[in-house]
Amino acid sequence: MLTQVMVDAEKVVSSPADPNDLPGPTPATVRSAAGKAGLPPGSLVYVGERNEGEVEITVTGFSSDSHSERHLFAISDAFPVDSSWSVTWIDVVGLSSIETVREIGEQFGVHPLIQEDILNTRGRPKLELFDNHLYISLKAITLKDADYDVRPEQVSLILGRGFVCSIQEGPDDLFGPVRDRIRRDGRIRHLGPDYLAYALVDVIVDGYFSVLEKLDQRVEVLEEQVLERPTPETLREIHALRRAMVDFRHVLWPVRELVLQLERADSSLLGAQVAIFFRDIYDHTVQMIETIESLRDVVAGMLDVYLSSVSFRLNQVMKLLTVFSTIFMPLTFLVGVYGMNFQHMPELSLPWAYPLLWVVMGSIAGVMLLWFRRRRWI
Numbered sequence: 001m002l003t004q005v006m007v008d009a010e011k012v013v014s015s016p017a018d019p020n021d022l023p024g025p026t027p028a029t030v031r032s033a034a035g036k037a038g039l040p041p042g043s044l045v046y047v048g049e050r051n052e053g054e055v056e057i058t059v060t061g062f063s064s065d066s067h068s069e070r071h072l073f074a075i076s077d078a079f080p081v082d083s084s085w086s087v088t089w090i091d092v093v094g095l096s097s098i099e100t101v102r103e104i105g106e107q108f109g110v111h112p113l114i115q116e117d118i119l120n121t122r123g124r125p126k127l128e129l130f131d132n133h134l135y136i137s138l139k140a141i142t143l144k145d146a147d148y149d150v151r152p153e154q155v156s157l158i159l160g161r162g163f164v165c166s167i168q169e170g171p172d173d174l175f176g177p178v179r180d181r182i183r184r185d186g187r188i189r190h191l192g193p194d195y196l197a198y199a200l201v202d203v204i205v206d207g208y209f210s211v212l213e214k215l216d217q218r219v220e221v222l223e224e225q226v227l228e229r230p231t232p233e234t235l236r237e238i239h240a241l242r243r244a245m246v247d248f249r250h251v252l253w254p255v256r257e258l259v260l261q262l263e264r265a266d267s268s269l270l271g272a273q274v275a276i277f278f279r280d281i282y283d284h285t286v287q288m289i290e291t292i293e294s295l296r297d298v299v300a301g302m303l304d305v306y307l308s309s310v311s312f313r314l315n316q317v318m319k320l321l322t323v324f325s326t327i328f329m330p331l332t333f334l335v336g337v338y339g340m341n342f343q344h345m346p347e348l349s350l351p352w353a354y355p356l357l358w359v360v361m362g363s364i365a366g367v368m369l370l371w372f373r374r375r376r377w378i
Contacts, residue, residue, distance in 0.1 A: 041113060044098045048121035048154075048169065055100050056093040056173075061085035062182055064190045069179070075103040081163070087193045088163040089182075095119060095169050104167070108133060108160055121154040121169050125254040127261045133160040134269050136197065136258065139251045140174055140204050143211045148218070148237075148244040150211070152251055155204060159197045159269055166200055177203055194274045198281075201259070205281050208252065208288055215244060219295055219302075226302045230309050238303050245296050252292065256285040323378055327368050331361045 039045065057072040063086040072078055081088045092100060098119065105115040114135045117123055128135040136157040141150055155174065158165040168174060178199050181188050188199055219241065225234050262270065263278040334357065338347070347353040372378045 041116070044102060044115055044119055046095055046098060046119045046121075047123075048095070054094065055097045057100075058091045058093075060089040060091070060179065060182060062087055062089075062189050067182055067185075067189065069183075075100055075107060079107060086162070087196055089193075089196060090163065090165045091173075091175060092165070092167045093173055094171055095121070095167065101167070104158070104165060108158060108163070108165060110135070110158060114158075118156045118167055123154070125251070125258050127258050127265070129265060129267055133158055134197075134265075134267060135159075136201065136262070138201065138204050138255060138258070140168075140170075140207055141211050141248065141251060143214055143244070148215070148240040150244050150247040150251070152247075155200075157197055157200060159193060161269065162193060164193045164196045164200070174207070175200060175203055191274075192271065194270050195277070198274050198277045201262075202277070202281055205255065205259075205284055208248075209284075211248065212288055212291055215241065215248070215295060216291070219298055223298065223302055226306050226309065230306050235303075235306055238299060238306060241299050242296070242303075245292055245299065249289070249292055249296075252285060252289055256282065256289060259285055319377065323372055327365050330364050330368075334361055 057075065057078070058069065059072055059078045060069045061067065061082050061084075063084060066084070068082070068085070070078075075090070075092075078088075078090055090104075092104070095101070095118075101115050101118050104110060104118075105112065109132055111130065114128060117126070117128075117135070117137060123137060125139055126135075126137045136159070138155045138157070139152040140155050141152055143150060153174075154169045156167040158167075166175065178188070178196075181199070188195060218237075222234065222237055222241070225231075226238075259278055259282045263275050263282060338345070338357065347357075369378070
C-alpha cells in the first residue's frame with residue numbers, strides 16, 4: 001500500500017504542470033511586463049497604469065455619398081455592418097475592459113498574441129502582417145509642461161478588408177480631426193480603409209510636431225538664461241529637457257522604422273496609391289529625428305556653458321575676495337604692530353602719529369589698487 005502511494009506521488013511530481021491549470025486567478029492588471037511572468041502566451045492582461053474609466057466605442061461608417069456615426073456600449077452592437085458603407089471605422093477609447101479586446105479578436109479574427117500586444121502598453125511600436133488583417137502599434141505623445149515629462153500613449157490599429165479598428169489607451173480622443181474630415185466629405189470619404197489607416201497614423205505623427213515645438217521654444221529661452229543668469233533651477237531644467245528628448249527619441253526611432261515598413265509592405269490591404277502618403281509621414285519622422293538630435297546637441301552645449309559660467313562667476317568672486325585680502329594684509333600688519341602693549345614706543349607720544357598712520361595705510365591701499373588695475377586684475 002505504501003509503495004503504491006509513493007509511485008502515485010512520483011507521477012504527480014514528474015508530470016508537467018499546465019499553466020492554465022495553476023491555482024489562483026489570472027491577474028487582470030499589472031504595471032510592468034514582469035508581472036506576466038509564468039502566464040501562457042496570449043494571456044489577456046493589461047500592462048500599464050491607466051486602466052481606469054469607462055470604455056467609449058464609436059462606430060463610423062461612410063461611403064462617397066453618405067456617412068453615419070454611432071456611440072455604442074459593446075463591440076457586438078456594431079454587427080452586422082451596414083452593407084452600404086464602403087469603410088467601417090470602430091474606435092475604442094480606453095482599455096479598462098479586457099472583454100472588449102477579446103470581442104474585437106473574435107469578431108475580426110485577430111490572433112491571440114496580437115490581442116496580448118494591444119493590452120501591453122509598454123510594448124515597442126510594431127507592424128504585423130496577416131492574410132486577413134494588418135496590425136499597427138504606435139505611441140502618441142503628450143508633454144507635461146511642469147517637468148517636461150514625455151508621456152507615451154499606446155494606439156493600436158487593425159486594418160482589414162473594409163474596416164479599421166483603432167484602440168486608444170488614454171481617455172482623450174486623438175482622432176477628432178479625422179472625424180471632422182469625414183463629416184466634411186473630404187478625400188477620406190472617397191478612398192478605402194488603407195487611406196483611413198494612413199490618416200490615423202498621420203494624426204499621431206503630427207502630434208509629435210507640437211511636442212517638438214514646445215521643446216524647441218523652451219530650449220531657446222533656456223539658452224538665454226544660461227548665458228545671462230544661470231541658477232540651480234536652470235541646471236534642473238537642462239537635465240529635464242535632456243531626459244525628455246531621450247524619451248522622445250526612443251518613441252520616434254521605432255515609428256520611423258514602422259512607417260518605412262508600411263511604405264514597402266507587400267500586402268493586398270495596402271494599395272499602391274497610399275504608399276506615397278506613408279512616404280510623406282516617413283519624411284516627417286526623419287525631419288523630426290534630425291531636429292531632436294540638433295536640440296540634444298544644443299542642450300548638451302548648454303550644460304557645458306552652464307558649468308563654465310558658474311565656474312567663471314566663482315573665479316570672479318574669489319578674485320575680488322583675494323584682492324581685498326591682499327590690500328588688508330599690510331594694513332593689518334601695521335595695526336597689529338601698534339596694537340602691541342609696549343610702554344616705550346616712540347610714535348605713541350607724538351601728536352601727529354595717529355593721522356600719519358592713517359595716511360600711510362591709505363597710501364598703501366591706493367597704490368595697491370592702482371597696481372591691480374594696471375595689471376587688469378580688477
